[in-house]
Amino acid sequence: MSIEADLLEHRSDHRAERPLPRDFVWGVSTSSYQIEGAVQADGRGPSVWDNFCRQPGRIANGDTGDVACDHYHRFREDIALMHRLGVQAYRFSVAWPRLLPQGSGPPNEAGLAFYDRLIDGLLEVGIQPWLCLYHWDLPQGLQDRGGWEVRDIAGWFGDYAALVARRYGDRVKRFATFNEPSVFTLFGYGFAWHPPGLVDRSALHRAIHHVNLAHGAGVDAIRAAAPGSAIAAIHNVQPSRPVATTPEDAAGARLLDAYWNRAFPEPQLLGRYPAELAPLMEAVVRPGDLERIRRPVDWFGLNHYSPIYARADEQAPLGFAWADSPATAPRSPIGWQLDPAAFRDTLIDIHRRYRLPIYVTENGAGAVETPNEAGEIPDRERIDYLRSYGEALREAVAAGADVRGYFVWSLLDNFEWGAGYANRFGLVHVDFATQRRVPKASAHWYARMIRAEAMEAVI
Numbered sequence: 001m002s003i004e005a006d007l008l009e010h011r012s013d014h015r016a017e018r019p020l021p022r023d024f025v026w027g028v029s030t031s032s033y034q035i036e037g038a039v040q041a042d043g044r045g046p047s048v049w050d051n052f053c054r055q056p057g058r059i060a061n062g063d064t065g066d067v068a069c070d071h072y073h074r075f076r077e078d079i080a081l082m083h084r085l086g087v088q089a090y091r092f093s094v095a096w097p098r099l100l101p102q103g104s105g106p107p108n109e110a111g112l113a114f115y116d117r118l119i120d121g122l123l124e125v126g127i128q129p130w131l132c133l134y135h136w137d138l139p140q141g142l143q144d145r146g147g148w149e150v151r152d153i154a155g156w157f158g159d160y161a162a163l164v165a166r167r168y169g170d171r172v173k174r175f176a177t178f179n180e181p182s183v184f185t186l187f188g189y190g191f192a193w194h195p196p197g198l199v200d201r202s203a204l205h206r207a208i209h210h211v212n213l214a215h216g217a218g219v220d221a222i223r224a225a226a227p228g229s230a231i232a233a234i235h236n237v238q239p240s241r242p243v244a245t246t247p248e249d250a251a252g253a254r255l256l257d258a259y260w261n262r263a264f265p266e267p268q269l270l271g272r273y274p275a276e277l278a279p280l281m282e283a284v285v286r287p288g289d290l291e292r293i294r295r296p297v298d299w300f301g302l303n304h305y306s307p308i309y310a311r312a313d314e315q316a317p318l319g320f321a322w323a324d325s326p327a328t329a330p331r332s333p334i335g336w337q338l339d340p341a342a343f344r345d346t347l348i349d350i351h352r353r354y355r356l357p358i359y360v361t362e363n364g365a366g367a368v369e370t371p372n373e374a375g376e377i378p379d380r381e382r383i384d385y386l387r388s389y390g391e392a393l394r395e396a397v398a399a400g401a402d403v404r405g406y407f408v409w410s411l412l413d414n415f416e417w418g419a420g421y422a423n424r425f426g427l428v429h430v431d432f433a434t435q436r437r438v439p440k441a442s443a444h445w446y447a448r449m450i451r452a453e454a455m456e457a458v459i
């Protein structure tokens with residue numbers, strides 16, 4: 001398609017009266033354990049996910065991240081794919097156990113050198129590297145020493161952050177400490193869906209607090225080693241709704257909201273735990289901790305998918321249970337509720353609460369897909385999703401939300417945690433038997449959209 005045709009299509013899609021900021025950043029996201037594979041290559045130590053995947057019944061189909069997209073060996077091809085997409089930024093995560101095989105102690109030069117190659121390769125084609133320190137692959141060695149339940153982990157994380165910022169801070173200008181702290185703490189310690197596979201309320205509260213302390217230590221370490229870089233944490237925020245209009249369910253939804261949406265941003269940005277959690281956290285919070293946690297940051301990373309639902313359940317360890325979205329709600333092919341208005345409202349709400357520039361670091365649609373006979377993946381539903389969520393973002397900007405970038409989850413189909421390889425979120429299809437990558441229709445759509453946006457910005 002010609003650029004003029006792109007522009008026309010784009011304008012009819014997006015009504016040009018809702019312009020985005022001129023320096024708006026378009027990107028794609030991935031994470032280390034979900035794509036790298038090569039779990040034993042070049043001195044990488046084991047992570048909690050390597051072990052969790054080996055426990056029977058944890059992951060659909062018994063899948064593991066052992067090979068995943070083999071990105072560790074194929075990163076050059078993946079950079080070329082991004083270059084063809086025309087993205088300006090790539091958000092990835094560093095595997096802590098590749099750099100520090102035991103989590104602390106002597107660093108692994110081969111692991112450090114891998115991310116040198118990745119970062120240099122991105123910069124060569126003009127793509128900004130956005131580096132996230134922690135996307136859930138904790139070194140097993142640290143889990144064996146108590147993991148997130150012990151306070152020492154804040155120091156271990158701070159040392160890891162310093163190592164990363166010293167090594168890459170000359171080239172990386174965007175750092176994030178954690179990806180979705182509420183997901184790995186709540187799923188790991190409240191529901192046993194993620195490692196370490198516990199249902200233990202007081203362990204959950206310890207983990208929440210120590211992740212928050214680690215965030216503070218990480219921000220300080222990055223700031224010291226890479227002054228001038230822009231630092232944040234990445235939070236998943238989605239409306240938490242009661243499944244029925246009873247006061248009990250409403251209380252359950254408020255509690256879920258506190259754990260899911262506020263247990264990390266409020267202490268990190270406002271210096272307090274949410275009112276619902278504060279009494280529960282008293283046992284672990286020491287004098288001065290909230291000052292250690294509330295360190296100045298530069299932006300807010302927002303991951304957003306679907307609204308979540310709760311119902312009251314006095315027997316449940318946390319006092320609420322997860323509930324399904326209403327049967328009549330529109331859903332994606334993997335059953336996640338579609339609600340772009342919730343995305344718009346979340347952006348506006350985050351802007352009002354925290355007053356930081358917002359970058360949407362994850363948003364996207366999952367599906368169960370196979371190529372057609374021509375070898376193509378005509379993923380119309382994903383395009384519709386990206387279009388409607390993009391429109392919602394524009395509405396939020398028009399309403400005053402300071403949104404400065406958007407990253408699709410994900411560049412590639414990858415290891416989708418408990419769902420294994422069944423749920424595909426990529427703009428690019430991966431045949432896991434051959435590692436062949438084929439851009440889906442949505443990749444072509446996204447590339448055209450970015451080109452048209454770049455044209456709008458110079459017209």
Ligand code: FCB
Binds near residue numbers: 179236303
């Ligand atoms: C988010 C995770 C990401 C991916 C998407 C679908 O919660 O951060 O790794 O699994 O969901």
